[in-house]
Every structure is written in C-alpha cells, then in structure tokens.
Amino acid sequence: MAEITTSATASGAKPSVRAALLAALVISAVTLGIATFELSMADWPSGFVLLVLVPLAALTFIGCGLWSMTLLLQIRPHGVKFAAPVLVYALTLATLIYAPLQEIALQRNFAWHRASRERIVARVEAGELKPNVNYNENLIALGDGEANVSAGGNDIVVDRMEKGSYVLFLTSRGLKHTFSGFLHVPAGADPKDFFEFDDKPPSRLVRYDKDWYFVAN
Structure with missing residues (x-):
C-alpha cells in the first residue's frame, strides 16, 4: 500500500x-x-x-x-x-x-572618481606629484596612499607643457602599449597634443566635460 x-x-x-x-x-x-x-x-x-x-x-x-x-x-x-x-x-x-553597457560603466567611473582625480591633477600642477618611476619619465605611481583612480597599478601618465600638464588616468592597459582612459588637459588645450598621440592620433576621443576627455590609442 x-x-x-x-x-x-x-x-x-x-x-x-x-x-x-x-x-x-x-x-x-x-x-x-x-x-x-x-x-x-x-x-x-x-x-x-x-x-x-x-x-x-x-x-x-x-x-x-x-x-x-x-x-x-x-x-x-x-x-x-x-x-x-x-x-x-x-x-x-x-x-x-x-x-550601451560599456558607455554607462565609463560614465559611472568618471562620476565616481572625478573629485579624486581632480585633486590629483591639482597636486601635479602644484608640483607635489612628480614622475617617480625609473624606467618611464612620464609615469607617476600613486601607491596605496591615494584612491584607486587608474587601472594597471594606480599609475598615471603625465605630460608637462608650458600651458600646463596633461594627466591620463587609465581605464585599461594592454600588453602592446594599448590603453584607454580619462585625459585631463590644460585649459583650452587640444587632447591630440598629448605626447602619446605624437605618432598616431587617438582611435577614440570623446569629450566628457570641460578639460576632460575619454581617449584610446
């Protein structure tokens, strides 16, 4: 049963x-x-x-x-x-x-880290932050003391010009020197004048705000 x-x-x-x-x-x-x-x-x-x-x-x-x-x-x-x-x-x-999932992620990335990045740009302009990597005269390793604002080890790329400094915060960093990131340019400057684009213009260039661009090589 x-x-x-x-x-x-x-x-x-x-x-x-x-x-x-x-x-x-x-x-x-x-x-x-x-x-x-x-x-x-x-x-x-x-x-x-x-x-x-x-x-x-x-x-x-x-x-x-x-x-x-x-x-x-x-x-x-x-x-x-x-x-x-x-x-x-x-x-x-x-x-x-x-x-546009990646675009949404980039917009969030830009908004979340903007204040920290602008503070770092101000320190670069004031001379408080200078290139500190032996093998690259344009690289600043921010270290653990700063917020994580740049991919690939929290390093930023700087290019000092007479009118001010270009500062690149990476969002990706490839093996064959490919990169993308948010580039802060001096007031009124052309992002294409960043030294990384001397040989080849950026493959992607999007204005995010005044003096801020998303770039990729």
Whole structure:
C-alpha cells in the first residue's frame, strides 16, 4: 500500500521551472556583468582572464539559452511559467545588443572618481606629484596612499607643457602599449597634443566635460 501511495505521489508531481529560471538569472547576470566591465578588465593581467572568461560565458549563455527553448514544450501541459527562462535570456540578449553597457560603466567611473582625480591633477600642477618611476619619465605611481583612480597599478601618465600638464588616468592597459582612459588637459588645450598621440592620433576621443576627455590609442 505504501509503495502504491509513493508511486502515485511521484507520478502526480508536477515538473518545476525554478532551477531553470534561477540558472537563467545567474547566467544572464554574469554575462551582463562581463559585458559591462570588459573594458576595465582588459588591462594586464586580467586581460588573460578575459581570453578564457568571455568565450566560456558566451558558450554557456548560448547553450543554456538554446536548452531553455525546450522548456517551451512544457507550456501547454504545465503552464506559461515555463516560458520564463526563455524570456530572461531574450531580454538579456536584447540588452547586450542595444544597451550601451560599456558607455554607462565609463560614465559611472568618471562620476565616481572625478573629485579624486581632480585633486590629483591639482597636486601635479602644484608640483607635489612628480614622475617617480625609473624606467618611464612620464609615469607617476600613486601607491596605496591615494584612491584607486587608474587601472594597471594606480599609475598615471603625465605630460608637462608650458600651458600646463596633461594627466591620463587609465581605464585599461594592454600588453602592446594599448590603453584607454580619462585625459585631463590644460585649459583650452587640444587632447591630440598629448605626447602619446605624437605618432598616431587617438582611435577614440570623446569629450566628457570641460578639460576632460575619454581617449584610446
């Protein structure tokens, strides 16, 4: 009798979509996080992590998204709730395609660190901060005493001119001297006159505010 009751209970149990929905939410959140902060993770050594992390996340997202489509077969017998995982993946994909995630991250980065960066610029202009790295006469290692305002070890790049100093706060730093970051220029100066662009103009140049630009080489 007990066996019959157990069998009947098991056969009457309805399939659950909770695990699939939870997996969809976690995978989508991780994918969106990587897409948003990929630029800031591109500096050495985390750039090597991206070489593994991005393809792995992409394959996981695609694979689980395709698998979730099989749950659509459960809608008719068990309800529309089985469409939820597919909907999560579809909304995430639309966000990846149409939302300017990296631009939003850059805007937040600029706003969050602006006060600290402007204070550091003032110290550079006053001569309190000077290049202190032996192998590079344009590099200032801020060290642990300052807020973390520059990628790649919290170093900033300075270029002293007659009209003032160019100060670059890095957001990414690649292996082959590729970089991107927020460049503070002297009042009225041209960001293209920054010494890093002597041989080649910036591949990206976006004005963020007065005397502030986002640049990439």
